[in-house]
Amino acid sequence: MSTHLNGVSVIVAGAGLAGLAAARELAANGARVTVVEARDRVGGRVYTLADGFIEGQHAEAGGDLIDEDHTALIHLTEELGLPLARILRKGFGYARLAANGKVRIQRPSSARGWTRLSAALEPHIRAYRIGERRWDTPVAADLASRSVAEWLDAMQADEELRATAKGLRGFFLADPDELSLLALVDQFSGEETSWPSKMYRVEGGNQRLAAAMAAALGDRVKLGTEIVAVSQRGRRVRASLKSGRLTADLLADYMIFAIPATLLRRIPITPALPVHQHQAIAKLAYGRATKTLVQFAERFWRSATRPRAFGSPLPAGAVWDANEEQRGRPGILSLLAGGSASDATAAIVERDGVEALARSLEWLGVKDTTLVGSRQHRWEADTWSRGGYAVFDHTFDPALRGWLAQPFGKLFFAGEHTSLKYQGYMNGAVESGQRAAAEVIATHRMAARGRPLHTAL
Numbered sequence: 487m488s489t490h491l492n493g494v495s496v497i498v499a500g501a502g503l504a505g506l507a508a509a510r511e512l513a514a515n516g517a518r519v520t521v522v523e524a525r526d527r528v529g530g531r532v533y534t535l536a537d538g539f540i541e542g543q544h545a546e547a548g549g550d551l552i553d554e555d556h557t558a559l560i561h562l563t564e565e566l567g568l569p570l571a572r573i574l575r576k577g578f579g580y581a582r583l584a585a586n587g588k589v590r591i592q593r594p595s596s597a598r599g600w601t602r603l604s605a606a607l608e609p610h611i612r613a614y615r616i617g618e619r620r621w622d623t624p625v626a627a628d629l630a631s632r633s634v635a636e637w638l639d640a641m642q643a644d645e646e647l648r649a650t651a652k653g654l655r656g657f658f659l660a661d662p663d664e665l666s667l668l669a670l671v672d673q674f675s676g677e678e679t680s681w682p683s684k685m686y687r688v689e690g691g692n693q694r695l696a697a698a699m700a701a702a703l704g705d706r707v708k709l710g711t712e713i714v715a716v717s718q719r720g721r722r723v724r725a726s727l728k729s730g731r732l733t734a735d736l737l738a739d740y741m742i743f744a745i746p747a748t749l750l751r752r753i754p755i756t757p758a759l760p761v762h763q764h765q766a767i768a769k770l771a772y773g774r775a776t777k778t779l780v781q782f783a784e785r786f787w788r789s790a791t792r793p794r795a796f797g798s799p800l801p802a803g804a805v806w807d808a809n810e811e812q813r814g815r816p817g818i819l820s821l822l823a824g825g826s827a828s829d830a831t832a833a834i835v836e837r838d839g840v841e842a843l844a845r846s847l848e849w850l851g852v853k854d855t856t857l858v859g860s861r862q863h864r865w866e867a868d869t870w871s872r873g874g875y876a877v878f879d880h881t882f883d884p885a886l887r888g889w890l891a892q893p894f895g896k897l898f899f900a901g902e903h904t905s906l907k908y909q910g911y912m913n914g915a916v917e918s919g920q921r922a923a924a925e926v927i928a929t930h931r932m933a934a935r936g937r938p939l940h941t942a943l
């Protein structure tokens with residue numbers, strides 16, 4: 487154990503992957519850490535559900551798929567001794583509505599629409615890459631000020647391109663009229679990974695990752711406790727806490743906020759954050775996302791020749807096998823409905839029950855197979871997330887993005903939304919927590935040498 491932070495106290499707000507990863511690093515460096523979590527469980531948007539399913543099966547209501555390049559997360563699972571299961575070996579196919587009104591799995595190449603979209607974006611991708619993919623340039627500002635829908639209209643895109651862009655709402659959690667062109671160009675201009683890239687999930691559920699980190703922290707994690715106000719005066723940070731009807735103040739040397747911007751912007755912070763930082767946090771949009779997990783008596787969707795995962799522009803959203811690594815005859819499908827599909831899917835279930843949603847999967851081969859269990863989670867209605875994950879819409883000034891992660895005095899910021907490379911992923915949450923912990927250590931070292939940072943108050 488390193489002793490850089492011996493005797494130093496740090497409050498971490500939020501026990502999602504970002505907060506727990508930060509707390510783990512800080513504790514390993516000798517800090518006295520207190521993790522304050524509003525829910526009565528750890529994990530935040532990583533939420534493994536077992537209740538409601540038969541034969542002891544489970545599935546993920548939030549973060550599910552781990553890509554092979556998510557190395558911070560993968561290293562963490564190795565450190566914690568949590569095995570990963572390789573899943574969805576054939577990658578994602580694509581299902582679309584054909585002219586006759588029936589859903590079809592697109593052939594010959596499921597990646598055709600994707601390739602065409604990428605080709606259409608090429609001039610923008612080139613300009614963005616020349617600008618080193620920075621978000622504080624006129625190129626980025628120009629791309630950010632247009633929605634994907636406006637771009638599609640301007641280029642008189644055909645139905646296939648529009649359907650492909652719409653299908654991406656299961657990924658971006660935003661419809662083409664909500665998403666900025668910059669967010670799309672950013673995604674398509676990233677490094678090429680092998681296709682299909684290898685995907686994994688934690689055996690026994692991704693929540694084990696959060697549970698293992700929390701177990702090591704023991705009673706330093708305070709559940710059912712909300713941060714309601716924060717002030718930094720003099721040398722210390724004061725956090726006002728609320729637990730049921732009880733209130734208390736906690737003093738510390740540093741504080742890391744690892745909570746979504748939707749909740750962060752409700753907390754009064756004194757003195758006020760710099761105006762650009764305040765704006766970035768206030769303006770950041772979050773995507774609507776409903777995850778429906780449907781368990782069938784048989785895994786009728788399995789076939790030797792086709793993938794077990796599909797993007798789609800359909801109301802049910804993207805569909806994939808949620809528990810192929812688990813034993814038993816039954817199996818669970820995961821339906822991720824992003825953007826307006828989140829409203830559509832919730833409306834179907836409200837009106838006609840989850841059976842109607844299950845019937846809409848006819849194209850996967852469902853006939854009279856019995857539905858034996860189901861759960862649905864609507865993240866925009868979840869009090870402690872108020873959305874799926876951050877979405878850069880066409881009203882967000884991209885030059886503000888860096889402010890989401892910018893320290894202010896003794897306050898530091900982590901969470902999926904602060905990650906540049908892995909925003910919207912569990913890996914982004916973990917990396918951001920580790921980054922914020924490293925920033926606390928560096929700040930403390932500089933202060934010990936009498937060199938305050940330029941971000942000091």
Ligand SMILES: Cc1cc2nc3c(=O)[nH]c(=O)nc-3n(C[C@H](O)[C@H](O)[C@H](O)COP(=O)(O)OP(=O)(O)OC[C@H]3O[C@@H](n4cnc5c(N)ncnc54)[C@H](O)[C@@H]3O)c2cc1C
Binds near residue numbers: 744
């Ligand atoms: C439907 C869905 C599907 C996803 N699929 C994937 C996927 O397949 N692969 C992938 O890599 N990622 C996926 N993600 C994204 C991934 O789950 C998130 O990026 C990640 O879990 C975010 O972690 P976090 O620590 O930043 O935030 P959170 O997990 O939201 O943690 C923040 C914590 O702060 C707490 N909190 C909030 N306000 C307060 C307060 N005032 N006081 C105290 N505590 C507070 C919250 O309760 C929460 O526990 C998905 C997300 C969703 C919603």
